[in-house]
Amino acid sequence: MSQPQSTAQKVQNHPAVVQAQNTANQYVNQLDKHLGQYPALIEFEKRTQVPKTWAAIGTVILFSVLILINPLASPISNLVGFAAPAYLSFRAIESPGVQDDVQWLSYWSVFSFFNLLESFALRLILYYLPFYYPFKTVFILWLQLPAFRGAQTLYFAVLKPVIANAAKQTTSATSTSTSTATADDLRSRVHTATADPTL
Numbered sequence: 001m002s003q004p005q006s007t008a009q010k011v012q013n014h015p016a017v018v019q020a021q022n023t024a025n026q027y028v029n030q031l032d033k034h035l036g037q038y039p040a041l042i043e044f045e046k047r048t049q050v051p052k053t054w055a056a057i058g059t060v061i062l063f064s065v066l067i068l069i070n071p072l073a074s075p076i077s078n079l080v081g082f083a084a085p086a087y088l089s090f091r092a093i094e095s096p097g098v099q100d101d102v103q104w105l106s107y108w109s110v111f112s113f114f115n116l117l118e119s120f121a122l123r124l125i126l127y128y129l130p131f132y133y134p135f136k137t138v139f140i141l142w143l144q145l146p147a148f149r150g151a152q153t154l155y156f157a158v159l160k161p162v163i164a165n166a167a168k169q170t171t172s173a174t175s176t177s178t179s180t181a182t183a184d185d186l187r188s189r190v191h192t193a194t195a196d197p198t199l
Contacts, residue, residue, distance in 0.1 A: 028053055032053040036052075063080065064134075067137055073132075081111060081137075084144065103149065110154045
């Protein structure tokens with residue numbers, strides 16, 4: 001006669017729980033493989049005996065908690081926006097390929113434009129959206145992560161057309177003012193020539 005399973009064992013052996021555990025293990029293994037590309041993390045794992053995958057997950061959870069605490073939200077959000085992209089931009093400059101250059105130039109263009117807009121409307125945003133910084137951090141991560149390439153998407157869909165239109169208007173205004181100046185100069189010469197009979 002077999003022993004009846006406890007509730008905890010029933011839950012643990014439920015097919016949905018087993019499937020979720022297998023999926024989580026698969027993601028943890030992929031993350032571990034990806035983090036294995038960074039010598040600093042391998043060295044950190046050797047020195048501390050803390051698996052680099054769990055250290056990375058713990059760091060993400062810590063940042064998530066800190067960003068919900070309002071006084072720390074802005075510096076943490078800015079750290080997420082500057083630290084890793086600065087390092088990865090440096091690596092992109094040193095690498096021979098151009099795809100990562102496009103990614104990080106697009107990121108810095110969109111991020112700078114976003115910060116410019118934010119500087120004008122921050123008080124209003126914080127008044128109506130008290131948990132703005134967690135949303136901003138998720139947006140910044142969406143811009144950064146190569147899986148999403150959000151910076152390139154926004155750059156080519158929004159920022160590039162706006163800048164191209166502004167540049168076109170500036171160029172046409174400059175050429176119009178140049179042609180106007182030339183016409184005015186020509187008129188003044190003709191007027192001077194007709195007014196002065198010695199010419």
